[in-house]
Amino acid sequence: MTPAIPGALRPDLAVIADHVEPGARVLDIGCGDGELLAALTAKGCDARGLELDAANVAACVGRGLSVMQGDADTDLAYYPDKSVDYAILSQTLQTTRRPDLVIENLLRIAPRGFVSFPNFAHWRVRTSLLLGGRMPVTKLIPVAWYETPNIHHLTIADFRDLLAARGIRAERAWFFTNGRASHQVMANLTAEHAVFLVSRD
């Protein structure tokens, strides 16, 4: 998951950064060491973060970013309604205890949200489970089942189902394989990673 070129944004983060207009207020939930926040700040956004890991928070504050240490499952409740233009969940949804409630909070805090996650239905994951009979360990899911932070694996189809059940609209979706944009067709089979722009009608 490290960027191919030093200083270049991860492709999923680059898509998000490209589609947030300068000056927008943004909350990045699970902001890591602040890579996306820094890019958004550089383009004139009022970008703030929420991050669980203290060392990551210290790194963010150390580079001048506004980041709160906190847990997406419990601390989003303290953010006021419609307080930002975009809320971003980058590679965080599958680590939360209640992804559905986190998505609800996301669209309470912001009218629009970006959600990115690894696709558990990618063919490599499917074959690994089918043929190996063991929980897959792949490039995007690199940690064994007993120590992975990913406690709610999902597929692109699962995510679409959740959106439909909750009356949430997928405005756009981007898919990635091998760090490059990939096809929309059969994405649930061919994409390693998805980014959705969601909103509530």
Next chain:
Amino acid sequence: MATKASDTTSGPVIELAEPLLLDSGRTLAGVRVAYETYGSLNADKSNAIVICHALTGDQHVASPHPITGKPGWWIRMVGPGKPIDTDRFFVICANVIGSCMGSSGPASEAEDGRPYGMRFPVITIRDMVRAQVALIDALGIAKLHAVVGGSMGGMQALSWAANFGDRLNAALVIASTARHSAQNIAFHEVGRQAIMADPAWHGGDYYSKDVADPRKTGPESGLAVARMAAHITYLSEQGLTEKFGRRLQDRDAKTFGFDADFQVESYLRHQGLSFTDRFDANSYLYITRAMDYFDLAEEHGGKLADAFAGTKARFCLVSFDTDWLYPTGESRTIAHALNAAGLPVSFVELSAPFGHDSFLLDVPELDRVVAGFLQ
């Protein structure tokens, strides 16, 4: 000697032109504020940082203490090339009113020429900040780059933001709280009772210079006990265990008496006694009272988020996982209130073994956070 401390003024002191109107409703005239500065103020006066000191701290952040000769209390944080870089910033630290290092306090002379003693008005954290605002007014500084403080210093930084929100761009609050808890008040009350139960306290009237007068030495035993009790709250159990365990002091066996058999006893006695050389017992009463009265939400209608309605400052809150005096939940509560107020806020709980005192000690991640936040 307590009185020695109160006479000490080694640096600049200003006398406020206007009397201070206090939260108690009383006014205090002829207020003196002793302070130190480090670095230089730039041409547009935009690089000033006020550092607020803790309960028994003073203005000597990065310069030797005039009584003990010890280095400044935050030299690891403040100085050329340090996280609070005096090559870039003009750092101001004022002794709080009520204290005994040159600013007006109970040991100061009242209008009748005699020390105030208990006639000194009860002051609050906000009153301390009012005196600091008057100081930066006198220095011609309209807006501070930041206000920084740990422990009681953090309370002052919060009070600056809540009451003088247009005078600062940022507030950095370390190991602090928006209000004193019942447990905090309880520990302070133990300390105050130790002082007031000492017969040498004499109702606070112990500043006589007459060698024949029994009222010439203060309640040093009481003050030492107060310091011992408080000192325990500044450390973690883990820290005490690592430093002392059950080790004995200069002996091979227990004495079956009440000497300081254990190293931890000897250490606390030393902490208590050395404290009386540099601090005035009445100041200890007044400042602990100010801390106990501190409740930022109460001052602003009961809702903490409302306290920050008048500021656009950036905030950073830091807590330590071993601090049981002002535990992480206190900082998190403040961070949530700031979030609710829509203000830019960073908050992090750092891991450090030293308890509440971690903010004064070697925690490299704190240095990184402080430097990054102030950049």
